[in-house]
Every structure is written in C-alpha cells, then in structure tokens.
Amino acid sequence: MMLEAARLGRGAVRTGVxxxxxxxxxxxxxxxxxxxxxxxxxxxxxxxxDPALGDDELARFTSRREGYALQxxxxxxxxxxxxxDKALFARFCGWHDVPTAELLALHNRDAPGWSPRxxxxxxxxxxxxxxxxxxxxxxxxxxxxxxxxEGVRVVVRExxxxxxxxxxxxxxxxxxxxxxxxxxxxxxxxxxxxxNHPDLRRLSASEAVQTVRAITxxxxxxxxxxxxxxxxxxxxxxQVDNWRDGSTGNGLAPVDLGSGRIGPVVAPAPSxxxxxxxxxxxxxxxxxxxxxxxxWTDAVRLLTRVAPELAPLRAVGWDVVxxxxxxxxxxxxxRWGPHNQSRAMPGIMAAMAAEL
Numbered sequence: 297m298m299l300e301a302a303r304l305g306r307g308a309v310r311t312g313v314x315x316x317x318x319x320x321x322x323x324x325x326x327x328x329x330x331x332x333x334x335x336x337x338x339x340x341x342x343x344x345x346d347p348a349l350g351d352d353e354l355a356r357f358t359s360r361r362e363g364y365a366l367q368x369x370x371x372x373x374x375x376x377x378x379x380x381d382k383a384l385f386a387r388f389c390g391w392h393d394v395p396t397a398e399l400l401a402l403h404n405r406d407a408p409g410w411s412p413r414x415x416x417x418x419x420x421x422x423x424x425x426x427x428x429x430x431x432x433x434x435x436x437x438x439x440x441x442x443x444x445x446e447g448v449r450v451v452v453r454e455x456x457x458x459x460x461x462x463x464x465x466x467x468x469x470x471x472x473x474x475x476x477x478x479x480x481x482x483x484x485x486x487x488x489x490x491x492n493h494p495d496l497r498r499l500s501a502s503e504a505v506q507t508v509r510a511i512t513x514x515x516x517x518x519x520x521x522x523x524x525x526x527x528x529x530x531x532x533x534x535q536v537d538n539w540r541d542g543s544t545g546n547g548l549a550p551v552d553l554g555s556g557r558i559g560p561v562v563a564p565a566p567s568x569x570x571x572x573x574x575x576x577x578x579x580x581x582x583x584x585x586x587x588x589x590x591x592w593t594d595a596v597r598l599l600t601r602v603a604p605e606l607a608p609l610r611a612v613g614w615d616v617v618x619x620x621x622x623x624x625x626x627x628x629x630x631r632w633g634p635h636n637q638s639r640a641m642p643g644i645m646a647a648m649a650a651e652l
Contacts, residue, residue: 303336304329307345321347328354333361342636343570358634358641366648370513370611371630379612379630383440383485392605395598395624397617398488400435401426403475405482420472427468434489437474439481445536445544447481449474450489461503462535490626493590493618500530501580506537507615507626508551508595511635512603513647514610520603522596523644524635525551527589529561531578539633547574549584550638556592560584562637571637595623611648 304326325347329339334357339345342357377384389396390412401411409417415430416422439447450461451471458466475484491497496506510525528537529547537546547561561574561584576583589595595616602625606612613632617624634641 304334304339307336307340310345318347325349333359335360338636340569341564341571345569356639356642357636358645360633363634363641363645364631366645366652367611367631369652370648371609375606375609376630378606379609379628381440381483382438382442382627383483385628386485386487388605389625392602394602394605395622397436397490397624397626399485400431400488401486402440403484403486405476423472424468427471431486432488436487436489437471438485438487439478440483440485441481444540445538447478448536450535452489462533490617490619490624493620495587495590496527496618499577499580499582499584499587501577502530502533504530504535504537505617505626506530507617508589509632510551510595510599510614510616511632511644512599512612512614513651514603514607516651518604520600521647522553522599523647524638524640525553526635526638527551527558529577529584531561531563531574539637548635548637549587550640551589551592553596556589558584558587558589589618590620591618591623598623598625610651 325345329344334344338359343349344354344357371379378388379385383402386396386399386402388394390399399412401409401417403409403417403423409423411417411426411430413430415426417426433453435451437447437449437451442448449463451458451466452461453459454465458468458471460466490505491503492506497503500506506528508525508527511523513521513523515521527549528539529549530537531547532545534544534546536544538544539546539548545564547563549558549561551558561577562571563574565572574584595618599614599616603612606628609630613629614625615627615629617626635644
C-alpha cells in the first residue's frame with residue numbers, strides 16, 4: 297500500500313512538473329487518486345496524473361479496486377470459482393449445452409488427468425501417449441486459474457513434432473513438463489484452437505483469437521441486461537488479445553449493443569502515458585467504423601440464455617469468440633477490469649449499484 301502511494305506521488309510530481317502545475321494541485325491530484333484506489337499504472341495509462349484534468353472528467357474513471365468492490369457484492373465469493381476456474385467453467389459449458397472451445401483434457405499436478413474421450417491419464421506415460429497420439433493438429437494449453445492471457449500457449453503439429461505459435465519447437469515431454477513444472481499453476485486445461493470469423497481475421501491481419509468482452513447483469517427480477525461490450529483488437533504480433541492495462545499494445549473497440557457495429561479503437565499511446573484513438577487498423581488498413589460484428593445478434597441471445605445459469609453470480613464479464621459457425625463463450629470472469637478506455641464506467645457502476 298505504501299509502495300503504491302509512493303508511485304502515485306512520483307507520477308503526479310513528474311506530470312505536474314512537465315505541465316508546470318502548482319505543488320498544491322499536484323498533491324491534491326495524488327491524494328484523490330489514492331483515495332479512489334487507482335494504481336500508478338492505471339493513472340499513467342489514462343493520463344489521470346494531469347492536474348488540468350477536471351474533477352468532472354476524472355469522475356468518469358473507475359479504479360480496479362472500486363470496480364472489484366462493487367462486483368464482489370454482486371458475485372458471492374463462494375461461487376466465484378465457477379467463473380474463475382477455467383476447468384470448472386469448461387465442465388459447466390458441457391452441463392448447460394453452452395457452445396465453447398472443445399475440452400480435450402484436464403491436467404492436475406496432484407491428481408489423475410481426465411479426458412472426455414475416455415482415455416486414462418494416470419501418469420506420465422499415459423499423458424505422453426495422449427499428447428502424441430490423441431491431440432489434434434492444433435490445440436491450446438491454459439492454466440486453469442490463469443488471468444490476462446498469462447501462460448496461454450497455442451500449439452500446432454509440424455513434421456511429427458510440436459511448434460508453439462510465436463515460440464519454439466516442443467515435444468510431448470516438453471508439453472507435459474510445462475503443465476507439471478510451473479509452480480504458479482497446478483491445474484491446466486487443453487482445448488481445441490478456435491478461430492475468428494474471416495471478417496475479424498481480415499480486420500487485424502492476424503490469426504490470434506480476438507474476443508468480445510461483454511458485461512452482463514442479472515437483475516433481481518431475472519432479466520438479463522448487457523451493460524457494455526467491446527472488441528479486443530490485436531494490433532501487432534501478440535498471440536493473445538488481452539489488454540493488460542495497455543501493456544500488450546492491443547486495442548479496444550466499443551460495440552454498439554443494438555447493431556453490433558464497432559467504433560474507433562482506443563490503444564495505449566507510444567509514450568506509455570495516455571491513450572490514442574485509431575480510426576483504422578494500422579496493419580490491415582480496415583476502418584473500424586466500417587465493421588459490424590458477424591453473428592452479434594446470436595451472441596446477445598446466447599449471453600441472455602446462459603447468464604442466469606451462473607446464479608448467484610450476477611455481474612460478470614464474458615469472453616465471446618465470433619466464429620464462422622456462430623458465437624462461442626471462451627471464458628467468464630467474476631472480477632473484470634473497468635472499461636475506462638471508453639468512459640463507460642459511470643453507467644455500468646450505476647446499474648450495478650442499483651441492484652444492491
């Protein structure tokens with residue numbers, strides 16, 4: 297806590313000096329940011345250190361801490377594993393007929409593995425044979441409790457061996473060692489590799505999956521409302537679409553909830569402080585306001601059906617993949633980061649607060 301306060305103070309002083317602001321204005325801004333729970337990373341990304349930013353404009357931003365506090369009141373802690381544990385959520389999708397990436401196997405360092413295809417995975421020999429002989433030509437490894445795309449590996453077969461997309465060559469023993477040996481994550485899932493609709497692949501000139509993050513709220517009367525959605529746009533060579541407070545360089549495009557059309561993309565500024573708006577994709581040249589999300593109506597219909605099944609979790613963030621065959625729900629989060637890039641949080645927070 298004290299370390300983060302010091303970082304906020306240093307950030308405010310640096311920006312204040314650059315803007316020639318008064319020391320009192322700098323101190324007030326640092327105190328305000330600390331009181332509302334902003335981290336130095338959040339403040340730097342959205343230019344909140346600038347004392348010239350008015351209080352009315354500052355009020356349009358929500359810190360991760362304040363966002364989580366409200367989400368936690370709507371999403372009971374004892375049920376959050378249903379969303380946060382990817383292995384459990386993959387099983388949930390099977391139980392409730394939710395279209396998702398096919399689950400190929402579950403791995404746990406301290407227990408036998410499991411595959412829906414009925415193969416015994418009780419030890420290293422069984423796992424190595426399964427990886428060599430039973431996995432498809434493309435698949436994905438994910439830590440079951442991973443966040444922000446950390447640890448995710450996309451793997452393809454090449455001439456009898458495996459190749460990590462964006463990485464090196466691997467064999468079956470290497471893949472098993474990844475799952476067995478990472479001290480951070482004792483449990484992993486193996487899923488099929490899914491691909492976006494061709495329109496979205498052309499948009500980013502990338503094969504990396506780009507998901508729609510949609511926030512749903514289940515009202516007290518059972519009605520489901522989609523509060524907000526944006527498309528995570530891969531802007532460069534990243535293999536994941538995560539935002540990570542701007543550290544990946546990817547962008548976020550707001551989605552019109554009625555039509556599914558997207559707007560200009562917000563991405564981190566090259567300087568690392570503040571954001572910039574892109575009217576067109578820098579690699580493909582496609583204008584963002586010319587894009588309507590394929591299958592958006594079906595995606596909204598799917599979310600409206602599935603959201604009540606997560607009860608008593610009521611305010612969650614879904615990662616939806618729009619494919620040529622229709623929408624898939626890839627993951628869900630009971631704790632999701634604030635959508636400050638589009639200044640949408642006041643409305644989202646008000647809608648959630650009204651349900652308490």
